[in-house]
Amino acid sequence: MGLINPEETTKLIADLVSIPSPSGNTNEVITFVENFLKELQIPAYRNRKGGIIATIEGQDTSKHRMLTAHVDTLGAMVKEIKANGRLKIDLIGGFRYNSIEGEYCQIETQSGKKYTGTILMHQTSVHVYKDAGKAERNQDNMEIRIDEKVHTAEEVRTLGIEVGDFVSFDPRCEITPSGYIKSRHLDDKASVGILLQLIKQLVEEGITLPYTTHFLISNNEEIGYGGNSNISPETVEYLAVDMGAIGDGQSTNEYTVSICVKDSSGPYHYGLRKQLIHLAQENNIGYKLDIYPFYGSDASAAIRSGHDIVHGLIGPGIDSSHAFERTHISSLENTAKLLYFYVQSELVI
Template sequence: MVYPNIEEIFPLLKNLVSIPSPSGNTNEVITYVEKFLSELQITTRRNRKGGLIATIEGKDSSQHRMLTAHVDTLGAMVKEIKPSGRLKIDLIGGFKYNSIEGEYCQIETSNGKKYSGTILMHQTSVHVYKDAGKKERNQDNMEVRIDEKVHSEQEVRALGIEVGDFVSFDPRVEVTPSGYIKSRHLDDKASVAILLQLMKQIKTENLHLPYTTHFLISNNEEIGYGGNSNITPETVEYLAVDMGAMGDGQSTDEYTVSICVKDASGPYHYELRKHLVRLAEENNIQYKLDIYPYYGSDASAAIRSGHDIIHGLIGPGIDSSHAFERTHKSSIENTAKLLYHYIQSNLIQ
């Protein structure tokens, strides 16, 4: 059995995480994906929200499948320019301020200029602030130090920086000799890379899918509504490919594909879950079943928006989600294998 070339996924993933794409500012990364698929001669179109839909015709065009992964990431936006020339920020997506303390960042102005900076506590210096370690990590105390000679609000505005400018975080991506990949934004660019490599395999191996299949690269998942539209009336099954959440009480790990049975939105479709488990067991794919208590996906967003679909969620296991994330190539591989078999399987009846 030939599976998607796992080694090709890693450089693709490194490229994806290196393109800043906080929710609301995803055109550059969508253009990258669009070009990748165009070179494979895969038909794509953008929806009005800015997401990308790729379609591969199947033997049966009366019933469709849709798979989705999201390319938008956590980030921030300039909330206020302080008199000191530092920036107050407002968060984009569900994460905590402590997870970005000390991180290098990029500020992109509305006219396209980009400036580097660092996200720090105002009370960082222990030589000055006696309570530096005790202050709360929050919007009032954290700020962006811009790497420019600015000491006032006026000097910052002279650079073109304004309220509403996007702030993205340095991914610090690294692939280790032991097979780990650690980076910000593996949620969900690891899954995007897997789907892109899967589509490449479909084209290069001339695989004939049983059903017309859409691949939605959504761009608003982190804020709750990336994959809740542009679902064709013929779509029967909708599978979100997103990270598996790890932590105390979780079965998900960095080495298997995680099959979600329930998240904050409720249970996923029972028969589809059992179908995915059968495919995994029949093809010696390592998997874990899990519940993600504080989690929602594009599939759950699609259900909430009223679509009459069978919905599911799988993905690679990601450690330290919404912070300094990490996974292993074996988790990427097991996820890719399950998707490979899923797209060639029969629909749930």
């Protein structure tokens, strides 16, 4: 068991990443998720923060599970309209300015009008600026070149652009013949796609879950508080489905499911970790264990909020996290398989 259809899942992920949804401006993508769940006739509601919670009733309604993935992404806001008609930006989420240099972007005004642009160094032209390569990539030096005939701050404001307007980055999504999907925002829209496909699989196969299970698609994870509320008092286990980060000293790769044992918040629940490993081994699921020292999840946010739950974190391995991300269909498959068997397993406590 695993993904219902790999092509269908990657298409769903591609659809998700194509919808701009920086933290703070996620209504459009939440509506997309809402419509997906409506087609499956899965009861769901929005919380006041704008996330969406779907519930599948299980045999035991006195003990619940919750699974989360987040649909909000990195992005920016207009910080200042410069005298030259370009825009200074302020970042949303934890990433570096160098990771967005040269990226196409979209500015959405308060009225909903959208303009395109490119994020560039002010000192981009090597024919003009001697320090083009050495100048620091930071808020003072980087700006948006708007694709409109504007040369002054007044002309920009005539378009309706103002301080506080949201800026989203072009995902540049591509699915390769060799099975890779590369795109911005695979963190965490790859996992959102996997969870939605899991719900669809449970419905189509007529599976009755052992415990009532909630699926929270959160929308503030990148700023630290996406999944820390709307956890029912009956919830015993809480599993965040996010990315596994790849780099020097890490075990995670693009082909297996990553099981996080510890992040910046401390260790995840030891019993749940052991159960996830057992399920992976029992069902021939490729997995890696890893520690992420500069990472936090919806599950760790829930623990910090004081909820008395067993918490865990798994996800597909994502290369170049918070930049030009990539994973492989086999990592999506292994993550989907582990989730499929997990939601049908017994609780740890």
